Amino acid sequence: MANEEYSCFCQAFSPSGSRISLRSLPPKKPFHEEATIRRESAKSRVDDWSEVSYLSSRNSGADALRHSIQSTLSEIESFSRNNGVTFVSHEDSILNDIHQQQIVDAQTMASTLPPEDDHEARLSSTTTNQDSSSIPSYQWLHTERAHKPLAIQTKQPILDDTTIAWIRGQAHSIWNDASKTVESRFTYQRKGNYEVHLSDLIEQGSNVNARREIRQALQQKIYPLVREAFGTSLADDPCSLQFCVYDAIVIRYNATEAGLCENTIESVTFETKLGAGQPLHRDLGLVSVNVMLNSPNEFEGGGTFMEDQLQDLLWESSTRKDEEVDQNSLPLPLKPMGGPGHALLHLSSDRHAGASTRRGVRDILVFFLTASKTATDLDKDQYSTPLLEQAARLKSTARAQCEKCLVKSISFDESCKSAIWQPLASAICRAKYQHLAIQAIPTDGEAWQYLGMALCDIQQTLGMFIMAKEQSGLELVSGLDVVLEYQQRLVQLSISILEMAKQFTPCDARVWHNLAWVLDQTTGLTNKPEIDHEIQSNYSRAMELHQAFQQAGCDVGIDYDSTILNYGLYLANEDHFSKAVKVLELIRPSALQVQQQMMEQKSQTQQEQKLQQRFGLIQDAQRLLSYCQRQLS
Numbered sequence: 001m002a003n004e005e006y007s008c009f010c011q012a013f014s015p016s017g018s019r020i021s022l023r024s025l026p027p028k029k030p031f032h033e034e035a036t037i038r039r040e041s042a043k044s045r046v047d048d049w050s051e052v053s054y055l056s057s058r059n060s061g062a063d064a065l066r067h068s069i070q071s072t073l074s075e076i077e078s079f080s081r082n083n084g085v086t087f088v089s090h091e092d093s094i095l096n097d098i099h100q101q102q103i104v105d106a107q108t109m110a111s112t113l114p115p116e117d118d119h120e121a122r123l124s125s126t127t128t129n130q131d132s133s134s135i136p137s138y139q140w141l142h143t144e145r146a147h148k149p150l151a152i153q154t155k156q157p158i159l160d161d162t163t164i165a166w167i168r169g170q171a172h173s174i175w176n177d178a179s180k181t182v183e184s185r186f187t188y189q190r191k192g193n194y195e196v197h198l199s200d201l202i203e204q205g206s207n208v209n210a211r212r213e214i215r216q217a218l219q220q221k222i223y224p225l226v227r228e229a230f231g232t233s234l235a236d237d238p239c240s241l242q243f244c245v246y247d248a249i250v251i252r253y254n255a256t257e258a259g260l261c262e263n264t265i266e267s268v269t270f271e272t273k274l275g276a277g278q279p280l281h282r283d284l285g286l287v288s289v290n291v292m293l294n295s296p297n298e299f300e301g302g303g304t305f306m307e308d309q310l311q312d313l314l315w316e317s318s319t320r321k322d323e324e325v326d327q328n329s330l331p332l333p334l335k336p337m338g339g340p341g342h343a344l345l346h347l348s349s350d351r352h353a354g355a356s357t358r359r360g361v362r363d364i365l366v367f368f369l370t371a372s373k374t375a376t377d378l379d380k381d382q383y384s385t386p387l388l389e390q391a392a393r394l395k396s397t398a399r400a401q402c403e404k405c406l407v408k409s410i411s412f413d414e415s416c417k418s419a420i421w422q423p424l425a426s427a428i429c430r431a432k433y434q435h436l437a438i439q440a441i442p443t444d445g446e447a448w449q450y451l452g453m454a455l456c457d458i459q460q461t462l463g464m465f466i467m468a469k470e471q472s473g474l475e476l477v478s479g480l481d482v483v484l485e486y487q488q489r490l491v492q493l494s495i496s497i498l499e500m501a502k503q504f505t506p507c508d509a510r511v512w513h514n515l516a517w518v519l520d521q522t523t524g525l526t527n528k529p530e531i532d533h534e535i536q537s538n539y540s541r542a543m544e545l546h547q548a549f550q551q552a553g554c555d556v557g558i559d560y561d562s563t564i565l566n567y568g569l570y571l572a573n574e575d576h577f578s579k580a581v582k583v584l585e586l587i588r589p590s591a592l593q594v595q596q597q598m599m600e601q602k603s604q605t606q607q608e609q610k611l612q613q614r615f616g617l618i619q620d621a622q623r624l625l626s627y628c629q630r631q632l633s
């Protein structure tokens, strides 16, 4: 979809590109849900997990909005039924599929890494020898001003030196032996990054001691620690949860390899070099346990950067005039304190990045913990998947599942069905997934954001009905005025929904960008000067956040490029050419980075596609830049 949007952009910037064609182009949105997810069936977010339980933090504004969404979606579904078409995507079957997948994932790992003891066994061990004094001591890390809890650091190691040496040695031998390499199922394959499942190490190695140590670390340290530090944020009744490992991965970030081609392009600066790391994402489970495997003296950079670390920046920039981000005031990525074996733990649903390792090698072991709910809790809400994880899975599977969403048609020919009704069905299906995610976790800002964008897609799909009626005489039972009314309602709803998303995830640059983009769609419907001011301030806040993430060492990739392009396009449409040039020039480091990556990339079709898509977008931005420069000369 993005590709089509981008390619139509190119026509507008033919050398003679006129203002008229410029105006008629829809800007493109980034909106890649998948890009935020750790692995293929991976994960998402919640918020507000401080002392207040997120489960009860509903507010009436959100409830009223959800009610309007629900009724608008039902009306559009009956519109399709009246026209002889039915969509097949039922809430019950969606939730059932999500739940079945969670069971499979949790059970797959259980053979190598044990789940937590059940509740009865835990109770008896607390009354005998296992008490809270064996839980590693730890401290909370918060943002300075907003005092937002971010993560915990252990003050004692949770893995011993011998086990760590075994893990690293074993991983190293797998990475060095092509014949042992299991096919990668990881998302972030980039130069200098290595990953291997802990379960593969354990199965391939025959060290009984190491295996026992890892199992003991889980049972005696990790599960009790997670229960104590995060229990009340995860469920009303934490006793109803039984933790287990959903996945565990050993990761190596090798900065030297990541930077090998640094000199192949003249003028590639240190900043344009990507380094080894992972972009902003969420993990699928409940809690991520990030264990340091080598000494901090062996590398520079690196660490885990939490999206919410920028809350202080937002707070400060609301009182600051200039748009530049002061690099010195940015928080540093978080790292475990002490040496190897120490850990950093955070909610998997909190968006975070592996900050770029710029020198040396950084090795970590990440345990992704999930849980199932015990039988007593099940009566209440039927599924054993904890709500947080339900929301995460709904968000991350929506797009892929809804592509397959079926349409039953009784009176239309096949071509009309696939060209018009299928995209509508698929966008409505996505809205249902995101709506269910919000139902599970009402404060899930990302689900609100994705819902807002799904409604936008429905609105755009309805535009195709108008075109089809005008151009090829499509017969509709209801008149076009009904479709136009739906469209207006959907735009207004999307704006309110994105405003809601902003409250819950204020540091997510994508939400500011998407809101600016949707507001731009309302041009003509609303008061122009007022709306222009809002569009600009939303775009520039998105720019500010992307830049801050980048300066903190996070790879912001295509999301930042999209903001540059769309903001530039908006400014060009408003005849603010010199401002547009200033914004669009920021595409240059991305262009260099992508050229470099294209030369280095490992041959993986999915990666290639993503890179090509980003390359296309950068080219559009460069073409637009030349166009704006010509207007100024």
Ligand SMILES: O=C(O)CCC(=O)C(=O)O
Pocket (backbone or CB within 6 Å): 038, 251, 278, 283, 290, 303, 304, 305, 352, 353, 354, 355, 364, 366
């Ligand atoms: O590099 C890091 O610390 C982040 C690792 C991470 O987020 C992950 O593997 O999911």
Ligand SMILES: [Fe+2]
Pocket (backbone or CB within 6 Å): 038, 281, 282, 283, 288, 352
């Ligand atoms: Fe992660």
